[in-house]
Amino acid sequence: MKKKKEKIKKEKTSKKKKLVENKGITGAGTDYTMYILTFSQKLFAMLCGFAIGFAASYIYYGSKILGFIVGLIVAYKAISIYRNMKQDKRSKALRLQFRDMLESLSNSYTVGMTANRAFHTAYSDMVVEHGKNSYIALELELICKAHDNQGIEIRDMVNDFAQRSGLDDVNSFASVFDVSTDLGGNVAKVIRETRDIIGDKIETEMEIQTMVAGQKNQLNILAIMPLVMSLLTRSFSSGTGGLLSIIVKTIALLLFVFAYWLGTRIVDIKV
Numbered sequence: 001m002k003k004k005k006e007k008i009k010k011e012k013t014s015k016k017k018k019l020v021e022n023k024g025i026t027g028a029g030t031d032y033t034m035y036i037l038t039f040s041q042k043l044f045a046m047l048c049g050f051a052i053g054f055a056a057s058y059i060y061y062g063s064k065i066l067g068f069i070v071g072l073i074v075a076y077k078a079i080s081i082y083r084n085m086k087q088d089k090r091s092k093a094l095r096l097q098f099r100d101m102l103e104s105l106s107n108s109y110t111v112g113m114t115a116n117r118a119f120h121t122a123y124s125d126m127v128v129e130h131g132k133n134s135y136i137a138l139e140l141e142l143i144c145k146a147h148d149n150q151g152i153e154i155r156d157m158v159n160d161f162a163q164r165s166g167l168d169d170v171n172s173f174a175s176v177f178d179v180s181t182d183l184g185g186n187v188a189k190v191i192r193e194t195r196d197i198i199g200d201k202i203e204t205e206m207e208i209q210t211m212v213a214g215q216k217n218q219l220n221i222l223a224i225m226p227l228v229m230s231l232l233t234r235s236f237s238s239g240t241g242g243l244l245s246i247i248v249k250t251i252a253l254l255l256f257v258f259a260y261w262l263g264t265r266i267v268d269i270k271v
Helices: 002-016 039-061 064-110 115-130 135-150 154-165 168-183 187-211 213-223 225-236 242-267
Strands: none
Touching: 039 064, 039 242, 064 115, 064 135, 064 168, 064 187, 115 135, 115 154, 135 154, 154 168, 168 187, 187 213, 213 225, 213 242, 225 242
16 A cells, blocks of 8 residues: 555656756757746736736626636736647748758758758858757757867757657658668659759648638637627626626527637648
8 A cells, every 4th residue: 555655646746846948969959849838927827817817807798707717817818829839830940941951961962062061051051041049050059069079979969950840741751861871762753853842831820821811810800709799798788797698608609619619720730
C-alpha cells in the first residue's frame, strides 16, 4: 500500500512539473513547440478576455454580477487562447521562411557549393529577404556559428533544429538530409524535391482557405447573433427575467456554442 501511495504521489508531482524548454545542442536555440508569454502579454490577454467576457455576458444576461464572473473566467482562458494564437502564427511564419531557405540551398548546391558555404549563403539570403531577426535567419546563424566555432556537424544542427521546430516538413527534410550526407547522395535533388513538396502543400492550403473564407466569415457573423438578438428583445422585458430566464438563455447559448464549435471544426481543413 505504501509503495502504491508513493507511486501516486510521484505521478502527481511529475504532472505538476513545468515543461522544460528545449534549447538544443548549443543551449541557445528556440523551442518552437511551446510559446512562453511575457508578463505584459499575459496581462494584455487577461484584460482583453475580461472586457469581452464582461461585455458579452452583460449584454446577453443583463447582469453585472454574472458579467463579472464570466469576465474572470474568460480572462483566465484568454491566456491559453492568446498563447496558441501566437504559437500558430510563429509556426506558419517559420514554415514559409523554411521553404525560402530551401530555395537558396537548392541554388547553392546546384552550382556545387559545399554544405558550409551553402548554409552561409542561405543565411545572407534570408537576412536580405526576411530580416536579421527573422526565425530562419536566427536558426541559420546558429547553425553556421556552431559549425565554425564549435565544430558541430551541420547535419547535427539541422536535426537539432528539426526537433525544436515542431514541423513535420522540417523533420522530414532533416532525416533525408542526414541520410543523403551519410551515403553521399544527391543533396541538391533532395533539397529541391523537399522545397517543391512544401511549396505544393502551402499552395493547396491557401486554395482551401480561399474556398472556405466565406463560410468562416458567416461563422464569425453568427458568433455575435446571440448578443444582437438579446439587444433586440431587451425592450420586451425588464431586468434579467428571473432564474428560469437565465437557465433558458444558458441552454440556448450552450447549444449555439456547440454548433459554432462544430462549424469551426468542419471548415478547419488541414493538408
